[in-house]
Amino acid sequence: MRAQCRVPLAKSSALDRMTEIVERERPACAEAGPEVSAMDHVRLFATEFWSALSGREGALARLMRADALYAVFQPIVNLKDAVVHAHEALIRGPQDGPLASPDALLRAAQNEGLLYELELFCLYVALREWGRQRQPGRLFLNISADALARLVAIGGAEL
Numbered sequence: 001m002r003a004q005c006r007v008p009l010a011k012s013s014a015l016d017r018m019t020e021i022v023e024r025e026r027p028a029c030a031e032a033g034p035e036v037s038a039m040d041h042v043r044l045f046a047t048e049f050w051s052a053l054s055g056r057e058g059a060l061a062r063l064m065r066a067d068a069l070y071a072v073f074q075p076i077v078n079l080k081d082a083v084v085h086a087h088e089a090l091i092r093g094p095q096d097g098p099l100a101s102p103d104a105l106l107r108a109a110q111n112e113g114l115l116y117e118l119e120l121f122c123l124y125v126a127l128r129e130w131g132r133q134r135q136p137g138r139l140f141l142n143i144s145a146d147a148l149a150r151l152v153a154i155g156g157a158e159l
Contacts, residue, residue, distance in 0.1 A: 049117040049124070058112035059099060064121050068094055069105070071122075071129040076140070086138035089126035119147040 053061050063069060073087040093099035099108055109118040123141055130139050143151075 049120040052114065052117045056112065056114070058108065058114070060105065060108035060112050060114055060118065063093060063099060064114075064118070067125075069121065069125055071126040073130065073133075073135070073139070084137065086140050087130075087135070088140040088142070089122075089130065091122040091125060115144075116147050116150060119143055120151075 049064070053065050069091050072090050072092060074090055075084045076086045076088060077083065078085050091102065091105065093101070093105055099105050105118065106115070109115045123143065126139070126141055
């Protein structure tokens with residue numbers, strides 16, 4: 001039987017909270033074996049977007065620091081038998097706000113120089129919310145090739 005390492009989801013948007021969880025759970029994860037070494041990647045992943053938000057005063061940076069973006073999950077359905085094949089994670093800003101739509105979020109990210117950080121933050125939010133819902137099945141996530149290449153490089157691998 002393989003050991004499992006379960007790390008509680010961060011309840012706040014603060015990097016120090018995420019780091020605290022990773023540090024607290026690191027010994028249990030180390031005992032679970034090398035297949036759980038992804039804990040270091042979680043820390044790097046969070047560090048990548050949280051540190052970039054420090055000192056930024058744009059509207060998007062403020063929303064990201066406040067953890068004000070949220071995920072919705074669009075079912076992908078087989079039309080022949082009406083069975084849900086998977087869900088696609090989509091990110092939205094606060095309803096009725098100027099950054100409610102994905103287009104507005106992407107424009108703000110471009111203007112604030114936060115495209116990569118927004119992508120990472122969207123992955124983080126989508127995975128956190130999917131985990132909280134404890135839904136079975138597949139989850140599709142959208143990420144640019146550039147962001148994926150940077151994430152892979154952070155992990156020390158090559159494409």
